[in-house]
Amino acid sequence: MGLIQREIEKVGIATIGITIVREYTEKVQPPRTVFLRWPFGHPLGEPGNHPQQRAVVLEALRALYQIKEPGTIVDLPFRWRREKYDDYQPPTTAELE
Amino acid sequence: MNLTRFKNRLLTRLATVVPGLAQRFIDGYQPQESAGEIPWVAPAKPLRQAKLALVTTSGIHHQKQQPFDMNDSDGDPSFRALNGEELFDDFQITHDYYDHTDARKDPNIIFPLGPLGELVREGVLGSLAQTHYAFMGHIDGRHITTLVEKTAREVAAKLKTDQVDLVLLTPA
Numbered sequence: 001m002g003l004i005q006r007e008i009e010k011v012g013i014a015t016i017g018i019t020i021v022r023e024y025t026e027k028v029q030p031p032r033t034v035f036l037r038w039p040f041g042h043p044l045g046e047p048g049n050h051p052q053q054r055a056v057v058l059e060a061l062r063a064l065y066q067i068k069e070p071g072t073i074v075d076l077p078f079r080w081r082r083e084k085y086d087d088y089q090p091p092t093t094a095e096l097e
Numbered sequence: 098m099n100l101t102r103f104k105n106r107l108l109t110r111l112a113t114v115v116p117g118l119a120q121r122f123i124d125g126y127q128p129q130e131s132a133g134e135i136p137w138v139a140p141a142k143p144l145r146q147a148k149l150a151l152v153t154t155s156g157i158h159h160q161k162q163q164p165f166d167m168n169d170s171d172g173d174p175s176f177r178a179l180n181g182e183e184l185f186d187d188f189q190i191t192h193d194y195y196d197h198t199d200a201r202k203d204p205n206i207i208f209p210l211g212p213l214g215e216l217v218r219e220g221v222l223g224s225l226a227q228t229h230y231a232f233m234g235h236i237d238g239r240h241i242t243t244l245v246e247k248t249a250r251e252v253a254a255k256l257k258t259d260q261v262d263l264v265l266l267t268p269a
Contacts, residue, residue, distance in 0.1 A: 001154040001232075001234055001266055001268045002128075002131075003131075003241070003244060003245050003249060004152060004154070004232060004244070004249040004252065004266065005152075005264075005266050006131070006135070006136050007136075007245065007249035007250050007252075007253045008152065008249070008252070008253045008256060008264050008266075009136035009137065009138060010136045010253065011253040011254065011256070011257050012138050012141075012257070013138070013253070013256055013257065013261055013262065013263065013264055014138050014139060014140040014141065014262070014263055014264075015263070015264045015265075015266060016263075016264075016265055016266070017265075017266040017267075017268075018265070018266065018267050018268065019268060020268060021123055021268075023123060024123075024126075024128050027127070027128045027129070027130045027131065028128050028130075028131050029130075029131040029135050030135075030266075031135055031136055031137050039113055039119065040109070040112065040113065040119060040194075040195040040196070040269060041113070041155075041195040041196050041197060041198075041199060041200055041206075041207065041269050042199060042200075042206050042207075043206065043207060043267050043268050043269070044205060044206045044207065044209050044212075044267070045206055046199065046206065047199045047200075047202040047203030047205075047206055048202070048203050050211075050212070053205050053206065053209055053211065053212045054212045054215070056209075057209050057212040057213060057216070057265075058216075060265055061144060061216075061222075061265075064140060064263060064265075065140055065144065070134075070135035070136075070137040071135045093145070096143065096144035096145070096221070097143030097144065097145075
């Protein structure tokens with residue numbers, strides 16, 4: 001996936017990737033990535049868990065605007081299945097510009 | 098279905114319940130290390146004005162489209178263009194290297210059109226592109242060159258033509 005991401009960024013489109021295999025991403029070096037230690041087939045979490053999916057999307061978008069160093073991988077703090085999203089703080093407008 | 102495909106599917110189901118097995122899959126494949134500068138461009142616009150497209154390697158596509166070729170052990174480096182407004186009404190997943198049981202129940206876990214559409218309605222995100230793109234992520238050997246030098250570049254050019262500002266990539 002990182003190889004595709006690099007080609008898209010090369011044409012002048014800013015990209016963010018979600019990864020669940022940090023080892024691969026470290027080698028391929030896409031421009032920006034968020035990492036979750038979650039099972040294959042579940043990059044945005046569990047089926048029907050809407051607050052979880054929304055939090056992952058918002059954190060990916062925050063990283064898209066906040067990463068300043070090419071190749072950065074942000075480790076997201078969300079645990080698999082044991083996380084509650086009631087207190088989740090979404091990015092501010094200023095963090096998304 | 099041939100025996101190799103059956104074996105791959107069985108192993109991926111097992112890896113979902115036995116994390117140690119998943120780690121062995123990860124260790125068993127080593128992507129080539131990228132050399133040189135990492136491509137980089139700053140986001141062109143604030144999120145509230147930007148048009149975003151999804152690109153996935155999860156193997157999701159419309160039922161009417163030709164499935165990815167799963168009989169080639171090096172994978173299939175082609176892509177499918179997806180209509181975001183219709184995809185979830187008629188989707189199919191062709192990818193033998195992960196268990197799709199949960200993704201079939203809720204495709205947002207591999208392709209988050211739902212949460213992104215919500216952000217558009219809330220004014221957080223400017224808009225979603227009409228067309229998104231899917232690959233089948235298990236690509237190896239000779240197909241890596243085809244992917245990087247041909248199909249990934251074709252998709253990049255299409256995204257540019259579609260005037261997409263941002264891309265979110267999701268694996269499987």
